[in-house]
Amino acid sequence: MILFDSDYQEGCLPQILEALAKTNMEQTPGYGLDPYCEKAKDLIREECGTPDAAVHFLVGGTQTNATVVSYILKSYQGAICADTGHINVHETGAVEHTGHKVLVLPSRDGKITATQIDHAMTVHDQDCVKEHTVQPGLVYISFPTECGSIYYKSELEDIHAVCVKWGLPLFIDGARMGYGLCAEDCDVTIKDIAALADAFYIGGTKQGALFGEAVVFRNKDFAPDFRYSIKQNGAMLAKGRLLGIQFEVLFTDGLYYKASREADRKAMRIRDAFRKKGITFLVDSTTNQQFPILNEKQMASLAVKFSFEQWQKLDAGRCAARFCTSWATTDEAVDQLISEIKKL
Amino acid sequence: MILFDSDYQEGCLPQILEALAKTNMEQTPGYGLDPYCEKAKDLIREECGTPDAAVHFLVGGTQTNATVVSYILKSYQGAICADTGHINVHETGAVEHTGHKVLVLPSRDGKITATQIDHAMTVHDQDCVKEHTVQPGLVYISFPTECGSIYYKSELEDIHAVCVKWGLPLFIDGARMGYGLCAEDCDVTIKDIAALADAFYIGGTKQGALFGEAVVFRNKDFAPDFRYSIKQNGAMLAKGRLLGIQFEVLFTDGLYYKASREADRKAMRIRDAFRKKGITFLVDSTTNQQFPILNEKQMASLAVKFSFEQWQKLDAGRCAARFCTSWATTDEAVDQLISEIKKL
Amino acid sequence: MILFDSDYQEGCLPQILEALAKTNMEQTPGYGLDPYCEKAKDLIREECGTPDAAVHFLVGGTQTNATVVSYILKSYQGAICADTGHINVHETGAVEHTGHKVLVLPSRDGKITATQIDHAMTVHDQDCVKEHTVQPGLVYISFPTECGSIYYKSELEDIHAVCVKWGLPLFIDGARMGYGLCAEDCDVTIKDIAALADAFYIGGTKQGALFGEAVVFRNKDFAPDFRYSIKQNGAMLAKGRLLGIQFEVLFTDGLYYKASREADRKAMRIRDAFRKKGITFLVDSTTNQQFPILNEKQMASLAVKFSFEQWQKLDAGRCAARFCTSWATTDEAVDQLISEIKKL
Amino acid sequence: MILFDSDYQEGCLPQILEALAKTNMEQTPGYGLDPYCEKAKDLIREECGTPDAAVHFLVGGTQTNATVVSYILKSYQGAICADTGHINVHETGAVEHTGHKVLVLPSRDGKITATQIDHAMTVHDQDCVKEHTVQPGLVYISFPTECGSIYYKSELEDIHAVCVKWGLPLFIDGARMGYGLCAEDCDVTIKDIAALADAFYIGGTKQGALFGEAVVFRNKDFAPDFRYSIKQNGAMLAKGRLLGIQFEVLFTDGLYYKASREADRKAMRIRDAFRKKGITFLVDSTTNQQFPILNEKQMASLAVKFSFEQWQKLDAGRCAARFCTSWATTDEAVDQLISEIKKL
16 A cells, blocks of 8 residues: 555655764753754755744644744734635644634635735724724735645735735745745745745645754744743744754755655656546645545545545545655655556 | 753664664654554553553643643633642743643642642632632642652552542643652652553653653543644644654663663762762752752852753852753763762 | 614613612622522523523623633534624634634524534544544524524524534524514524523623623533633623623513514514615514615615614625614604605 | 622612613613713823823723733733732633733732842743743732732832833732722822823722723823724623713712722721721731631621621631721721620
């Protein structure tokens, strides 16, 4: 059985294990106050073109989202988000657990638009509405989205502009940022992300690290007390250097991009194989997640040799399946999958 | 410079790194639903003598405490705790962040007594008090305590009895459980802990793992939906097997105890060296943390070659310092420290 | 200017003021532990046909919803609710402020169906969904709804049955319960409500009291510690007897129904006047709130003499307006309004 | 039986009932946006000498404290408070329910000092402490305190100065402010309070209103979105004018002070009677609450004709009792009590 369920089924890029082994018995201070974290932060600041940015390392995506969102929001504020957004659907209410409402905007492909945000703010900004409803306090988007789609540069610029107009911080969830940046149709760079978002994070867990997410605040004065929130949310790793070591490896010699690009290339091979069979997709995705719409027979047939996720049940017994590639996917595994797709 | 500041200054026991390397490219399901976690859970259940226990793996101590406490408590309840307790003083209000008050009892040595708990419950149980105050909903103790002291078996039995009397679950924070169980004067076994506590956790982070804490609910029906809380609190590791692999190693061939015992032995060497110089301690500790009371000159003298924590400032320029040993401490390092202590 | 904006524009039924004046200098214990509250609770238990019910008096609707919902839910649970539901749209995230997500179901007329609830539970009850999402922990509906519509008895019975099936408590927000029970097409009695809901509240604020909501738990063992939550949520009135006195008056000699029935009758007069002009409504309502869809000219024309709410902006400059009657509305005021409607 | 248990055992000052009756059938907008609230706010601003202050009316003390505290604090901050403070001991964890820790300082008489606050801040402001603990985000004191004592002007000025030094907002709970301001030894005016506190509230509930507390922010820009928090915390009264009407009455012709002064005078009569019998007090109080220390026989003797609170159990069967006077206490009732005290 070959698993295509998710992008966190293996351990980590071998270079990371090597670095961990090499440094294992060194003594360093805890809580991320070590030289490895400092080095990794410098690499990230350089990569982002933001010398004044603050960088923090957390362990996982849900805790990162809840920590950043609850840090930014005031007690009576909420986060604008696509109805498909990860914080709205797959985090067991972690944001609400910190006391904040997720303010949803409808989305077909995982994306929201500047126009939608502007409209929501205009509706809120009426005297008879205001204090009787949650005040929008930030905009949350993910890049790529929950559905594998990516924002184009002009879309991000428009969202940035509407955020500036309304004084809303923009927070980009980059759990799979590498797979987005390396997509064949992507016109966005990490420097663009860093220039347009007030806060974002660069995912490690789904991108070849054992675990870890790097939060970047473009302006280090944006979140001066963020370490309090990291600790309060149980996200401050005692042996913080483990995060620094991993991100140093990822951002040395472009490893982060190399691994992402390979995963995307393999996902495109899978996409093309489904397309050739006339199979359509829930969303057009150029990243490492593919959502072909399969009927029961097709699913049963592929399920013999492969494991994949049943993402969304549709009518007539059809289902949008999810096939993920990752830094760890081999061309041999993809060959085998394509061979079975051809038989459908 | 040799660091004695804490027990999380190195990476992990080498056996753990080996196991991670060996399994690195295997494919498993995420979120702790893999065979390694299952194996580790079985080992822990066996070690605890609790075949019906539920075992869950989380990443760090603060998140474990907040997740367990907020799972157990009802919205209007709080956690009884020593004023020195970790959740009260060193977790940036993580428990309060989930909406619950920490109800403190005064403590000199980090321990609280059954009598104190009984008195607090009696005071609460008056009509004029009850609903105007937070209802105690669990008792939190740590083993060993924040100050390195340990509860003796009869003390735990008394606390257990008073908890039963008042219907209070007992939760034991075992971030350093191994160092407690292996202390020279310890008459408690992990089976005792498992028999007396409704919930407890076995610390990994400070005990030789890279990270990880194993929560044990003696009765698996005690917390049937605990995985929701793990996820909601950002404590569900995507690559959950990393936790299973580590705890499998720790609980194979008694590695957990061997490593703890060595650390305690070294701590006793340090303790005895201070004692011989007539230096007293903040608390009598037989575990891996020692709190000698030093004057300014003594601190300055030791600070030349060693790093340690200034735990608590006392009068006349004196300070209780903290020296920690761990699974990673070498006898050579201890020799050097003792050599300098002798010169004080 | 005559105000039809809401049903809380005047003080209270004169009988209430009289009772307050008559009892003003009596001495009683605080916090609702007085004979007036006891008397009012007995009257409500009798009216509901639930001798074992627990009754509690709180001050306002938002605090009542947040207090009941946060009492019932476990930390990882949320409340199923129509997207139009008051807790979702008009309470500034009070429920989320207590840490819980509102789980919305789409609604056209303010109502949700047993089928929708069953489907939501079925979707949640999949292994790949469960702990990654908020667990539904109760069903919240309002009677009448935010849009003035009412559930019919069979609909409530179906919702009750599906709640029993899934083990979900049913909570009915009755801020305007009287206006619902007295509607011309209502086949539901307060005894039905009490038999079908685990918890509900009888609104006072919008029904002729100065303020106050009476929460009823059919089974007094359902929420034994509810007074802790009342206090914790700032909803325990020091001079609690003010609530008891008001509800005693409301439930003596059927005053609650008399006042509601009159309000509904006047609302029907307004509805019919709009209908005769061929004006349609956002929702068919037989209760005290009417939502005629008006164009700009019509709104401007009525706004000369009357104040009303612009409930929802529609296309082409049209708007659903809200006209409310209440226990305090006079036939003279309605006559004047109808006279102007005729001129539209 | 005459009740001296608390200062909320009767209804309200008769002038308030008259005003409510007189305005009962007027129509006004809801939620505090009515002319009565505006008038009352003007009166309070004038009385406080703060023309730029923002004034808001809430219903009760616990909700006011939780709403103000959670508005001011950031998510990782807590409130410095005496261990005897109302938010710490008598509000069922309402502040913690909003996610914030109460940071206690020890107190004998209900008061804390500038020196204590400065010390707490100095301890917090160490690198090894900071983010591992809750950041102090405001100072909460009450005037008079929970124990009836008052701060003198120089003490408030010192606290103000230390708050300015550390950038901490100062919030004064004035649930019984009138009884404090009218105490025989008080050298503080409401203008002083308004000049020294960033936020405070003027209690109505315990000072002759049916209910209601007036929150004052000296600088209206300090809390521009406070109405969101009022609503979110369930503290926005639908018929908000009821609060405006009451505070207008209280601050017309000095009624607030007259009623308070009378209550204090009667409390001093009771104090002196106990003193003459050689009975000592838990705390020296010059306000409406007196805490004589009684033995069992004395308590039993007084309990025949009077009801009072058993505030704190002491050793040897002794107990600190609480006797409260209020705006409603008559000299006749006090005469009877004194007569019985003489017989002790």
